[in-house]
Amino acid sequence: MNEVVGTELLFKCENFQKTGAFKARGAVNVVMQLSSDIEFVVTHSSGNHGAAIAWATSLREMKSFVVVPTDASPFKRRNMERYGATLVDCGQELESRESVLEEFLRQHEATFIHPYDDARIVAGQGTVTMELLESERNLDQIWVPVGGGGLASGAILAANGNVEVVCAEPELAKDAYLSMRSGYRQPPQPPVTIADGLRSSLGELNFGILKEAKTRIALATEDSIKRAVGLVFEMMKVVIEPSAAVVVAAMLDNPSYVAKRVGVILSGGNIPYPS
Amino acid sequence: MNEVVGTELLFKCENFQKTGAFKARGAVNVVMQLSSDIEFVVTHSSGNHGAAIAWATSLREMKSFVVVPTDASPFKRRNMERYGATLVDCGQELESRESVLEEFLRQHEATFIHPYDDARIVAGQGTVTMELLESERNLDQIWVPVGGGGLASGAILAANGNVEVVCAEPELAKDAYLSMRSGYRQPPQPPVTIADGLRSSLGELNFGILKEAKTRIALATEDSIKRAVGLVFEMMKVVIEPSAAVVVAAMLDNPSYVAKRVGVILSGGNIPYPS
Numbered sequence: 001m002n003e004v005v006g007t008e009l010l011f012k013c014e015n016f017q018k019t020g021a022f023k024a025r026g027a028v029n030v031v032m033q034l035s036s037d038i039e040f041v042v043t044h045s046s047g048n049h050g051a052a053i054a055w056a057t058s059l060r061e062m063k064s065f066v067v068v069p070t071d072a073s074p075f076k077r078r079n080m081e082r083y084g085a086t087l088v089d090c091g092q093e094l095e096s097r098e099s100v101l102e103e104f105l106r107q108h109e110a111t112f113i114h115p116y117d118d119a120r121i122v123a124g125q126g127t128v129t130m131e132l133l134e135s136e137r138n139l140d141q142i143w144v145p146v147g148g149g150g151l152a153s154g155a156i157l158a159a160n161g162n163v164e165v166v167c168a169e170p171e172l173a174k175d176a177y178l179s180m181r182s183g184y185r186q187p188p189q190p191p192v193t194i195a196d197g198l199r200s201s202l203g204e205l206n207f208g209i210l211k212e213a214k215t216r217i218a219l220a221t222e223d224s225i226k227r228a229v230g231l232v233f234e235m236m237k238v239v240i241e242p243s244a245a246v247v248v249a250a251m252l253d254n255p256s257y258v259a260k261r262v263g264v265i266l267s268g269g270n271i272p273y274p275s
Numbered sequence: 276m277n278e279v280v281g282t283e284l285l286f287k288c289e290n291f292q293k294t295g296a297f298k299a300r301g302a303v304n305v306v307m308q309l310s311s312d313i314e315f316v317v318t319h320s321s322g323n324h325g326a327a328i329a330w331a332t333s334l335r336e337m338k339s340f341v342v343v344p345t346d347a348s349p350f351k352r353r354n355m356e357r358y359g360a361t362l363v364d365c366g367q368e369l370e371s372r373e374s375v376l377e378e379f380l381r382q383h384e385a386t387f388i389h390p391y392d393d394a395r396i397v398a399g400q401g402t403v404t405m406e407l408l409e410s411e412r413n414l415d416q417i418w419v420p421v422g423g424g425g426l427a428s429g430a431i432l433a434a435n436g437n438v439e440v441v442c443a444e445p446e447l448a449k450d451a452y453l454s455m456r457s458g459y460r461q462p463p464q465p466p467v468t469i470a471d472g473l474r475s476s477l478g479e480l481n482f483g484i485l486k487e488a489k490t491r492i493a494l495a496t497e498d499s500i501k502r503a504v505g506l507v508f509e510m511m512k513v514v515i516e517p518s519a520a521v522v523v524a525a526m527l528d529n530p531s532y533v534a535k536r537v538g539v540i541l542s543g544g545n546i547p548y549p550s
Contacts, residue, residue: 013512015512016511020512075509229548230550233548234350234514234547236291237288237290237291237295237513237514237515238514239508239509239512239513239514272509273504273505273508273549274548274549274550275505275549
């Protein structure tokens, strides 16, 4: 992979994390801080945050509900259910997700945990980068995928200006790219990228952190994302999902952005075996 | 995976090894012992041993030739070539492999390295189990795949009677199973199993070591082998080839053989991304 990308890469494999993605970190950080009289937790998710909340709440014997878009990956649905979540279907649009969530909260006494626009989530996701920086002291850069921005803003806070954090985003979901260029938070794009975990748009808190750090956004085409999944499979024997492959893809699509010794956060690996 | 198999599993991931399989160990152990005036090395292989010899010889600036059956995996052919091997085609049968090899040795001054029936190879492959036993002190069993028997006999020597070594073999290539039952080394079966690295029959040296240790052979069906590749992919986010998956499959097919705390050697991961 060093030869393919043309630089020295060090991978942080959050696909090996509990529930198959970094999301376990933020979820456990929030859930462990909840008051013990809370019985029900609700969130919305395309899959990975939902599974993380399901796992974290199961550790405290709370029940979890996840509002899930109809086009969510069946594999991720099963993953959420395996960790104990009850799924609540909504449509594909942001508005339908929000209205279903509001309706749920009207009818149930449940605590809502936002998937990324929450300081406790950002702090939890930041531990990925803290661990990477603890084990590798001479990194020039850290690359992370950006969707809602929990992982990315956590990385920026953990790097604390000592190491540049570059965010990778699908060309077909480039709201973070447009937000950074315009200086204003842009709405999500239609959910067409195969990187299903990156379809949401930057959270408010997260955008503030990215903006303050003048974060560079590197875009990746869908073809490069697919190619990167295969490259990491064949050369590293490691399973990553498209939302994680975006980082490798963006390095291939933007070689001039890549520094000499790069930490690469592989965010998750929740895909079915292709057959 | 512990829940699926019903026991505590500790994996030794030789798919992450250089060249994508444990074979790098035996190859480097032999090649580093060769006299420095040797220029050419030849072996036969369905792919992983060939890539390992190619890599090891490249470290000493020797040239490698690999006699490869026509039905070898195109992915493994590319892998051998990537590490610098020159491939020499032969038919699918053992006789054709041997005659092509003999012809090659008549025409070239090259040193032949047998893929498994060689004490230096066995010693090299034994380091997999040595490392596993160094890092995990309380194992009840170690499971390894068996083809020619290099990895298996190395494991038995390394375990030295302190931990049972169970060998996993495809039902469709059960020459080791038949050899252990009959007490006599059986010929290879036709090359029909998808576990392409396990189609060869036990070496003489290797069989002697397995026989001495009264090694148990656990068989796995083709369906279980395929299922195990998918299970390890989906649950562990790790890419293993069918010859490695045989171990997980044999545990699923023979639950009564499985002890409480089991070391599992995942032998390799050289398969293309299925698409």
